[in-house]
Structures are given as C-alpha cells and as structure tokens.
Amino acid sequence: MITPSQRGTTTVSEKAVRRIAGRAAAEALPGRAVTATGVTAAVRGQRAEVSLDLALPYPASVADSVGLVQEHVAARTRQLSGLDVPRAEVSVRALRADAPLLRAGPPAGGDARPAARRWWSSRRLPVAVVTGAAALVCGALTLDVARVRLLGLPPARWRSGAVDWLSTHGAGDLPVVLGGAGAALTGLVLVVLAVTPGQRRLLPLSPPVDQPVFALDRSAVSALVEEAVSDVAGIGRARVRVGRRRVLVRARLSFGDREAARVGVEAAARLAVGGCALPRAPRLRVRLQPDQAWRQSPAVDPAPVPQPAEKAPVAPPTQGRQT
Structure with missing residues (x-):
C-alpha cells in the first residue's frame, strides 16, 4: 500500500x-x-x-x-x-x-597551391588601448577649448601648465628626450604589431584539397603527442611543449630498457605529429629521465654451451702368466 x-x-x-x-x-x-x-x-x-x-x-x-x-x-x-x-x-x-586530413597537392591545372600561412590576429587589446588613450586626450582638450570659446571661462590648469612647461624646455632637455624616445618606441611597437600576424598559439595546417584552410591549437597537438607518448611501454609520465618549429617531449621512465624506450617515444611522437597535417614537420627533441626506482635491466649472458666430457683413458689389459 x-x-x-x-x-x-x-x-x-x-x-x-x-x-x-x-x-x-x-x-x-x-x-x-x-x-x-x-x-x-x-x-x-x-x-x-x-x-x-x-x-x-x-x-x-x-x-x-x-x-x-x-x-x-x-x-x-x-x-x-x-x-x-x-x-x-x-x-x-x-x-x-573526425575527418581525414588531406595534404595539399598541385591541382590538375599544373600550378601548385600556396603554402599554409599563419592566421592574422585582430589585435583587440592594442587597438583598444591606443583608441582609448587618444579619445581621452582629444576629448579633454576639445572640452576645455569649448569651455574657453563658448563660455568665456579661463583655460584649465593642466592645459596652461603644459603650455608653460613646453615653453621653458627645449629639445635637448632630458624629460623631452625621454618622452620622445617613449613615443618612438610606442610607435615602433604598433608598427610591429601591424605587420606581424600574431596568433602564435595556432598552427596553420596544409590547405586541404577543395576545403577551407584551418588551423590547429597548440594545446591540441600537445595533448595528442602526450597521449601517444604515454602509451609507450615503460613511460610513466610525459609532458609535451609544442612550438612553431620544435616539439619538446619530457618523459619519465618507470621500467624497461632506456634506449628502447627512447626509440619508442620518438617513433610515437613523430607518428602523432605527422597525423596533424602540419605544412612542415617540426624538430623533435626528447628528454628521457628515469624515475628514482628505475633500475637498468641486467644484461643476460648467453647460456654456456655444454662441452662433451672427455673420455678417461682405458688401461690396456694385463696378460697373466701361463702355468
């Protein structure tokens, strides 16, 4: 119930x-x-x-x-x-x-397709900083000029102080030199940001045939290589750092032969990186460090071949006396 x-x-x-x-x-x-x-x-x-x-x-x-x-x-x-x-x-x-990655090849017309290029960043932070600073300075100056022209008020203290300071300091003074150097350095940084692509965390892939060009995040490549290296026999932990031209693999050896484990780690890492369809294979660097409990496997001596036993010499028969 x-x-x-x-x-x-x-x-x-x-x-x-x-x-x-x-x-x-x-x-x-x-x-x-x-x-x-x-x-x-x-x-x-x-x-x-x-x-x-x-x-x-x-x-x-x-x-x-x-x-x-x-x-x-x-x-x-x-x-x-x-x-x-x-x-x-x-x-x-x-x-x-989840889809086959096809490397770009020359089309039927004969001309090779362009190589993969890095994606361009929108540079939101530098644009926001420069735009905000320029808007703040120009807005304050425009507001003060409008107050003086329209309302007949005296100019702001900061504007008159800036004009007085500039009138008493020449181009050779240290503050003016430092200010000009800072402005030149800022302009140089902005020019570099404008002519460089950015997006260093994205690795462009080879343009697939008849498909849009796309890029692969470095964290995805690191996770893929780390998983492949961790599956190697004897490897306990693995850390992977992926750069634009180099892949650094740090692995810990728990058991097994050290040289065999190194060969296995290199092969697994190359296979994983090769499956990412990168336009240029990065250099691979492997650092294999044994754990504290790891011991080198003792070399196995070949079993001794049994030697045939030597036959004991047979004594000649003794002849008895005839009676």
Whole structure:
C-alpha cells in the first residue's frame, strides 16, 4: 500500500542521468564527433553532479570545445531530468580526427597551391588601448577649448601648465628626450604589431584539397603527442611543449630498457605529429629521465654451451702368466 506522502513523487536515478549526460555530450558540437568514454553522476535530492571523460575531435580549440560541452551537458541534463545541474566536470582523455586530413597537392591545372600561412590576429587589446588613450586626450582638450570659446571661462590648469612647461624646455632637455624616445618606441611597437600576424598559439595546417584552410591549437597537438607518448611501454609520465618549429617531449621512465624506450617515444611522437597535417614537420627533441626506482635491466649472458666430457683413458689389459 502506497502512503499518501509518496504519491506523485518522481525519482530520477543516477543511471538515467548518466545516459542523458552522455547523449548530450555527443550532441554538443554539431557536425563533430564527441565521444563520452566515461560518465559518472551523483544525485543528491534535487541536485545532480555530472563528470565526463571525453574524446574530442581535432583540429579544434580544446578550451572552446570543453566550454561548449559543459554548457550543453548542464543545460540538457537540467531540462530532461528536472534536476539542478550547476556545472558538468569535463576531462579530455583523447583527441581524435573526425575527418581525414588531406595534404595539399598541385591541382590538375599544373600550378601548385600556396603554402599554409599563419592566421592574422585582430589585435583587440592594442587597438583598444591606443583608441582609448587618444579619445581621452582629444576629448579633454576639445572640452576645455569649448569651455574657453563658448563660455568665456579661463583655460584649465593642466592645459596652461603644459603650455608653460613646453615653453621653458627645449629639445635637448632630458624629460623631452625621454618622452620622445617613449613615443618612438610606442610607435615602433604598433608598427610591429601591424605587420606581424600574431596568433602564435595556432598552427596553420596544409590547405586541404577543395576545403577551407584551418588551423590547429597548440594545446591540441600537445595533448595528442602526450597521449601517444604515454602509451609507450615503460613511460610513466610525459609532458609535451609544442612550438612553431620544435616539439619538446619530457618523459619519465618507470621500467624497461632506456634506449628502447627512447626509440619508442620518438617513433610515437613523430607518428602523432605527422597525423596533424602540419605544412612542415617540426624538430623533435626528447628528454628521457628515469624515475628514482628505475633500475637498468641486467644484461643476460648467453647460456654456456655444454662441452662433451672427455673420455678417461682405458688401461690396456694385463696378460697373466701361463702355468
């Protein structure tokens, strides 16, 4: 018999929350393959905590992809389960190519296609700083001139003080020289920012045939190489730093032969970098450091070949006397 207090009560199980969260993660990035390799959920009253282990597609920005997955999983789970899901915890376990990366080749016409170039940055911060400073100075000067011309008020103290100071200091004075050097340096920095592309965290890929040109985030390449190196036998931990022209791999050897592990790490790293379709293969540098508990495997001596036993000399028979 069901008591009246229990009628109309709906309980959402943790299994249902896990299924909803896993399905929501797969739908988070339209057109891209997101795989939930592990999902855990804990339901406490009207609140649910969700954690996911994901395999994200690449090339893509890992940070942006994780943010989109977190928002979509939390919103979708909250909508379908009716529970309060403040945030979904996401751990990226793997990066997988969801489309074949084709290297650019010469088209049928005969002329080779242009090589991949770095993406240009919009330089929002320098533009905002320069625009804000110029607007502040010009606005203050215009306002003071308008006050003097329209209202007949005396000029502001800062403007008259600046005019007096400039009239008493020549081009050879130290403050004027320092101010001019600072202005020249600022202009040089702005020119460099204007003629350089920026976006150093993005690695341009070889233009795919008949497809738009895209770039790969350095964090995605680092995670891909780190995962490949960690799968090598004997490697405990691995850290990867990806630059524009060099990939630095730091690995810890837990057991096994040191030279064999180094060869395996180099092969795995080259294979992972080669699958990213970079226009130019970066230089690979490997630093393999053994753990404190690591011991070199003792060399195995070949088993001794048994030698045939020497036969003992047979004594000649003695002849007895005839009687």
